[in-house]
Amino acid sequence: MDRQPLRLNSATAAVDAVLEKLGKRIVLGLPLGLGKANHFANALYARAAEDPSISLTIFTALTLERPSGTGEIGRRFTQPLLDRLYNQYQELAYTQPRHRGKLPPNIQVCEFFLLTGAFLHNAEAQQSHVCANYTLVVRDLLDRGVNVIAQMVSPGAGGDTFSLSCNPDLTLPLLRETRQIPDYQLLVLGESNPQLPYLAGDSELPATEFDLILEGEQFDTPPFPVPSLPVSLTDYAIALQISTLIADGGSLEIGIGTLGDAICHVLGIRQTDNDTYRRLFAAVNADDSLMLRQRFPPQLESFVRGLYGVSEMVPQGFLALRRNRILKREVFADAALQKLLDEEKITTRVTEDTLLALRDCGRIQAPLTVEDTEFLQRLGIVDPSYSWRGHKLLTAEGEEEECDLHSEHGRRRLLGRCANEKLRGGVWLHGGFYLGPASMYAELRDMAPAERAGICMTAIDFINDLQRDRALKVAQRRQARFVNSAMMVTLNGAAVSDGLADSQVVSGVGGQYNFVAQAQELQDGRSILALASTRESRGKVTSNIVWQYPHTTIPRHLRDIVVTEYGVADLRGKTDRDVMVAMLCIADSRFQPELLQRAKAAGKVERDFVIPLEFSANRPDRITAAFDEPQYLGLLPYFPLGTDFSEEEAMLAVALKQLKAVGNRWWKMLPLILDGRRVRRDHSEKNQPIHRCLERMDFEYTDTFEHRLLAYVVAGALYRYIDRERPLCGS
Incomplete structure (x- = not known):
């Protein structure tokens, strides 16, 4: 008999149960971002703060905080937001002591990804940061002896199942790994929140997987909203460049932020108003400026086959891509079937050809075995009324059925009511975690069950690398484009994305390195690192294309595609000289002379090289002028996906x-x-x-x-x- 979880309505009682079971050394794993069990974590923190004999380590990432605002203007802007959007949010108790450097000596908070820019020059947070690839965090948790996982979950009807919903990313692989370690003690606590969207698939677990379930009105609260921020014309210019690198029938990953919003919006224009989209692209790019991407002529056509989403972070923009019939290429959890679909030997409609193709490629046998029949019924290919008894395949009426696929009549009988229906189990989006505005959570909750079934939230090692189920992933991830943002890129193609020259951590590596490396392994995959050519802070403009930098996130030997508002630089396989020339051509012209001089002084570029004329006017007014028509500006809203703001x-x-x-x-x-x-x-x-x-x-x-x-x-x-x-x- 499966053990049932202990169900409680008090976070304090849950702390009592955990300490009684594990003793006073607790290593608590909290999911990244949205999915933390805040009520339990706060009760445990309070107990440890009162009792110095308790050793508490909290290992997590991206701790969400209510906006505070800086200065009088910031305070006046944020206070009404706190009252409207965050009045029911229980902030994590360790947040403010950590900002002040006042965590109790017996409590440590380690994060592998910090809230961007929130902990610069904060000694406590900087010293306890763990620099790790996202896929290796489970290993690090195990090395630290994690013994509690506490996660917000969505309850299923009847309370027999729960969905990890927004955060199966690390929980699923951690459960998988600990089951293989004899006598490993890991308590799994679910904090049940009915307002969290219920997603099935890999994210759905039976109640028996949990040791403790917290239930009650106090846990029934709106998930933390992250309002969209305004999108600049520079973001739109970069998005236009990137959108032309995305091929119909391919795969797409996009990170969080305004650039991701812009990319999804621009792809929507490409799909719904293709003529205007082409004019927009032409306005930003002269024909001569395409010389840097000779291997990548612009993809400008609308989407027919559509895209498949495979992204560690699921942003709100992916739902917009789905509404615009762009994110519609479905993938299936079988490498042989997926390959047949990719080669267009079959379609997602079930016909006799489906059976024959699977037989001819060796995926099923003739006659069918029990395993073959179960496989085909799971996909909706063989009529579900058939069943095996002994060594015979029987109809619902108990009659013996042929199962060797040799005759047209026999194949049609096997298909039965499945004929001409869609294959079952298609997924149009695999994700590791999601985070966004309140409207995104509402859309997920209100989505029709059949539509929501196409979203599979799953383990981060499925998303971010190719080691497990490699053949399946290679088949699914055709023409993959992994789009991520960088802070700076050096002239030789190394990227700075998570830290500064003095080792101050801005955010974290997250999955960026994983995706860059994955793109190198996939035959037609490419990594796209995007950044504005400059940044402005306190009135000073600085180039984001730099000669060198003491810290890099992506080494130069993995350089691939870099995009600024001024163009696309295809760097893969190029000589150092050609890489530097390409990077110079997409830099802001105010900084090109100094960068070029550094390259010449180092002997990396010939002394008589001159920036080509078509790249010598890379200035903000060029971008402003390109969009300076009402017909264009009307298509480029500040908040293209809407906003929680009034x-x-x-x-x-x-x-x-x-x-x-x-x-x-x-x-x-x-x-x-x-x-x-x-x-x-x-x-x-x-x-x-x-x-x-x-x-x-x-x-x-x-x-x-x-x-x-x-x-x-x-x-x-x-x-x-x-x-x-x-x-x-x-x-």
Whole structure:
């Protein structure tokens, strides 16, 4: 008889049960991002903080935090968000002590991926960071002696099953590995939240897999929302370049962030308004600029066969790709069947040819075996009414049926009601974890069951590398494009994505190295690293294409494709000289002379080399001019996938993002103050949106001089930095 989990409605009682079972040394594994069991983790943290004899190590990644905002403007923007979006969220108790460097001596928090930029120069977090490839984290957990996994789960009907939903990524392989270790003691706790979308497939587990289940109203809360951020024209320019590298019938991985939103939106334009899409691409690229991608002529046609998604992170944009009939290429969990589909010897419609092709390739025998029949019935190829009794295949009426596939009549009888139906078990999206705005979670919850069945959340080692089930993955991942962001790229093609020169960790390696290496192994796979050519901080513009850097995430020998807003550099297999020339051509022209001089001084580029004319005008105004038509700007909203923000909050998010970039230098602020003072006094209809934003910030009726200045700055930013030709949100 299967053991049943202990069901409790108190996190404190769960802590009692865990300590009684395991003693006072606890190594707690919490999933990355959304899926943490916050109530249990907080109760355990509180107990350890009270009792120094308890040794508690928390191993996790991407701890989500309620936005706090910096300064008076940040506080005024975020406070209403806290009241509306996060009023039921229970923040992890270790978050604030960790920020202050005040964790109790008996508690350690280790993360392999930090909330981006949140812990720079935080000694506690920097010292306890674990630098690891995503696929190797299970190994690291086992090395540390993890003995508790605590995860938010979605309950199935009747309470007999639970879905790991947003985070099967590490839990599934950890369960698999610990089962192979004799006497390994691992307690699995599920914190049941009915508001978490229920996803079946690999993510669905029987209740008997859990030792403890926490249930009750206090755990029934909205999952943590991550509102989309505004997409810049630079993001759209990069997305246009990337979109032309994605071939119909291929596979796609995209990371989180505004660039991912832009890519998914641009692919939607390619599908639904192909003529405009082609004009947009032509506006950003001159014919001569395509010389860097001779092996990759632009893919501009709309999608007929569609794409298959295989992504460690499932962003909201993938759901938009599905709605636009782009993410529609289904894959199946059998290498032989998948290969037949890839070679177009069969289709996803069940016919006699399906049986014959599987027989001819040796996947099934003739006559059929018991295993063959079960395999075919699982895929919806053989009528489910047939069953084996002894050595005979019988109909529902108990009659013996031929099973050697030799006759047309016999094949048709075997197909039965399955004839001309779709193959079962097709998956259009494999993911490791998901994270996004509240609207994304609602869409997953409301999705029709048959549609949701095409999403398979699964183990991260299935997504991120090829070691397990290699033949199957190679068959599924045709023309794979793995798209990730970098912070900087050196002139010789090495990428900096997770840390700074002084070893400060910005985020983490995550799965980026995995995907770059995987792309090198797949015959037609490619890794695409994307970045804006420059960044602006406190009013200073800096090149993201650099000569060298003391820290790199992706070594130069794995260089592949690099994309900026100015073009695509295909680096794979190129000489050092040609790599550097290609990188120079997609750099911002303000920084090309210095970079070129460094390359010449090192003897990597010939002394008489000159930047080609077609790449000598790589400046922001070129991108602005390319999009500067109402018909184009109207297709490039700030929030292409929608947003959890109100209209006023969306406008403020756009303006404040730009305000942060330009910094607070007086010569930058003075024009904003003057514009803002004028706009604030002008209550005409055209300025009403700005006044609504000021009211949202509680700036409309400020009395103090300091607050009036801040109001002027915000009003000036709203006036200057929001392009009225661009819509706020996509449809």
